Amino acid sequence: MIELKNITKIYNPKKRNQFTALKDVSLTVNDGEFAAITGESGSGKSTLLHIIGLLDFPTLGEYILNGSRVGDEGDSALAKFRVREIGFVKQDFALIENYTALDNVMMPLYSLKAKDKRQRAEQALQRVGVEKLKDKQVSQLSGGEKQRVAIARAIVTEPRIILADEPTGSLDSKTGEDIFNLLEEIKNSGMTVIVVTHDNKLAQRCEKRIVLKDGKIASCS
Numbered sequence: 001m002i003e004l005k006n007i008t009k010i011y012n013p014k015k016r017n018q019f020t021a022l023k024d025v026s027l028t029v030n031d032g033e034f035a036a037i038t039g040e041s042g043s044g045k046s047t048l049l050h051i052i053g054l055l056d057f058p059t060l061g062e063y064i065l066n067g068s069r070v071g072d073e074g075d076s077a078l079a080k081f082r083v084r085e086i087g088f089v090k091q092d093f094a095l096i097e098n099y100t101a102l103d104n105v106m107m108p109l110y111s112l113k114a115k116d117k118r119q120r121a122e123q124a125l126q127r128v129g130v131e132k133l134k135d136k137q138v139s140q141l142s143g144g145e146k147q148r149v150a151i152a153r154a155i156v157t158e159p160r161i162i163l164a165d166e167p168t169g170s171l172d173s174k175t176g177e178d179i180f181n182l183l184e185e186i187k188n189s190g191m192t193v194i195v196v197t198h199d200n201k202l203a204q205r206c207e208k209r210i211v212l213k214d215g216k217i218a219s220c221s
Contacts, residue, residue, distance in 0.1 A: 002029040002052060002161070002192070007061035009047055009215075021047040022058070023215040029208065031160070034187040035194045036203035039212035045196045046165060048212065052194065053163045054082045066160075083111045087154030089183075091166035093146040095138045101125060101149045102134040108157050124152040128182060144175035151182060155191070162186060164195040168202065180205070 009022040022044045029035050029052075037045050050056040051063065054070065063070040070078075087108075088094075095104045105121040114120060125131040128148040138146060147167060154162055164183060168176030180195075180202050187193040195206070203209050211219045 001031055001064075001066065002194075003064040004028075004051075005062040005064070007048075007051065007058045007063065009044075009051065009056070010059040013059060021215055022051075025061070025215075025217055027210060027217060027220060029192060029194060031192055032187070032190055033192055033208055034184065034206045035192075035208040035210060036206040037194065037196045037210045037212065038198065038200065038203050039218070043212040044215040045212055049163055049165055049194065049196050052161075053086050053088060054078055080111070083108055084157055085159050085161060087157065087159040087162045089147070089150050089154050089162065089164035089167045091169040093138075093143075093150045093170075095146060095150060095153075097139040098137060100135050100137055101130065101141065101145075101152075104138060104149055105153045105156050108153060112157060120156055121152070124156040125149070127155065128152045142175075143171050144178065147171065147175075147179050148182065151179070151186070155186060160192060162191050162193045164193070166196055166198065168197065168199060176202070 004025055004027050007022055007025040010018055010020050012018045025048065037048060039045050047056065051058055057071065102121050105124050106117045109117040109120060122131060122134060125134050128151050130145055130148045133141060133145060168179050171179060183193050197203050209221050210217060
């Protein structure tokens with residue numbers, strides 16, 4: 001379970017140009033839930049996702065993940081936990097263009113020192129329907145194919161949580177819907193999936209919808 005209690009995030013807190021990105025945000029996302037974070041640009045969506053994904057940390061408040069308070073561990077322990085338990089999917093794919101699809105998917109497994117990297121990466125590519133593209137360079141793939149490879153990379157470590165930041169934002173509507181369907185399948189396999197999206201139509205398909213406005217939760221249903 002993901003539980004945030006009174007989370008506030010202030011950037012440059014001791015300077016004149018300080019900016020409060022999140023203000024007293026409290027929410028819960030249950031195991032196996034599909035949640036959407038929506039809101040206008042600058043509302044704090046990406047900041048919230050980064051805090052949930054341990055890429056950033058709150059200025060104030062408490063983050064409880066799987067029953068343990070986040071922040072008491074050292075940087076090394078948090079990094080290992082992030083690689084093992086959280087998969088990330090980004091709008092711009094964040095793939096290495098001159099690497100093959102298979103090489104990109106194997107990358108998180110090096111941090112875990114996995115012995116069966118190739119097999120696990122091939123299985124992840126098969127799971128998202130692009131196993132035939134494993135030996136192609138990413139630069140040769142379409143946008144939809146790249147996003148499927150990015151999702152394969154996110155799930156290859158078998159994490160509990162998938163965080164997707166505008167996963168359909170760079171895709172046409174049909175391809176975007178296909179990618180969203182794939183995320184639903186991943187959720188149905190038992191993972192918790194949280195997406196940031198501007199697409200209200202897609203957000204309505206999620207079990208939980210969190211709407212941010214000016215760094216605060218405007219609604220949660």
